[in-house]
Amino acid sequence: MSTTIKEEKETASLLDSTQVVIKEALDKLGYSEEVFELLKEPLRMLTVRIPIKMDDNSTKIFTGYRAQHNDAVGPTKGGIRFHPEVDEEEVKALSMWMSLKCGIVNLPYGGGKGGIICDPRQMSIGELERLSRGYVRAISQIVGPTKDIPAPDVYTNSQIMAWMMDEYSRIREHDSPGFITGKPLVLGGSHGREKATAQGVTICIEEAAKRKGIELKGARIIVQGFGNAGSFLAKFMHDAGAKVIGISDAYGAIYKPEGLDIDYLLDKRDSFGTVTTLFDHTITNQELLEQDCDILVPAAISNQITKENAHLIKAQIVVEAANGPTTLEATKILTERNVLLVPDVLASSGGVTVSYFEWVQNNQGYYWEDEEVQTKLKALLVNSFNQIYEMSETRKVDMRLAAYMVGVRKMAEASIFRGWV
Ligand SMILES: NC(=O)C1=CN([C@@H]2O[C@H](COP(=O)(O)OP(=O)(O)OC[C@H]3O[C@@H](n4cnc5c(N)ncnc54)[C@H](O)[C@@H]3O)[C@@H](O)[C@H]2O)C=CC1
């Protein structure tokens, strides 16, 4: 099957390449140019500067963003990233991918995303708390349980969600658990949210493996990134009888063809998903991606599989747990090589799905058992996978374009019904 994604300059920004695929999806579905004009950028983008008193008594000004792509379907929703490489264009693209994820799983949300340029690995707990609270104060006008609901992403976690929920509740002068998801269980978090992204990726791997005739038991898997998404995924794959032969973090990668001791690595990793620093013999992240394996899961950052290394990928299945790990050119190369690529907007949608369950529980004040969360998550994701796979087959497009076609429809329809276009 040939890909239909246009030739793109490899240097295109994440926003540019997202626009290319959204345009192509809308054209294939027969929507007008006006719909594309509406959806090609977030409706709202707030940039904030947050002064924080550091432990040495100096004041540092941090820059943060919150993008709200489209709220025709409902309030916007999406995580907050704390990372030195956060940038405005990427936050915009991330908010658009959130819209697509919510469309794919049929959640009553549009997409949002936030980020702060900072390196939490270099900050004390006190500095992190002050930064988390300062960010909420700075964006409080545009967020809320019926406006825009944040959640965790790279280098943010349930503790940070707890501080943010507490700050928002203080500002509004009432308890507001539905303001943010990914909270600790005792503050209205949901069973299953912490492992939800990896659970969703696991469901996609199971479905993709069936389509490729690969037995999961004994399959060789490489996972890039050992944080929330990557480490839970490695554990689930290991428990399912697959052989996890490589993992990585921001500092390097470890690779062992006989299989890694995942329980040991989980025990040793720190709260930022770092573990390779404990090993003498490491390879680079890029070298890891090129090692022989059956299934490759990028679960770290964007732009990892490019036209430079796509020819060197040995896996038959690539499942994108990370947001934006594969460029458009690389998508084309992998598809031409008959690699089954499960795109981020489908593969990583388990997180926002259970975040939605958390928000529903907060709104109801009635909490579900873990089993209920698991059953509902599985049903939604298997259905979404099948829908996208069938779209890809019947319309003869690659899985990314098929996912965009499924994901963009509800948002386009809702915008038209509202009379926006
Ligand atoms: N946490 C969630 O619920 C969701 C996360 N995602 C995506 O999954 C990916 C990973 O997110 P989390 O696991 O939540 O983050 P995390 O903060 O828990 O872990 C990040 C991992 O990536 C590694 N990393 C950071 N910078 C790197 C670099 N320059 N090169 C290689 N590795 C690097 C870190 O060492 C760590 O192992 C991101 O793309 C995120 O947007 C997608 C959907 C939901």
Ligand SMILES: O=C(O)CCC(=O)C(=O)O
């Ligand atoms: O859980 C959420 O609401 C959003 C998760 C997220 O940021 C993502 O899927 O990229």
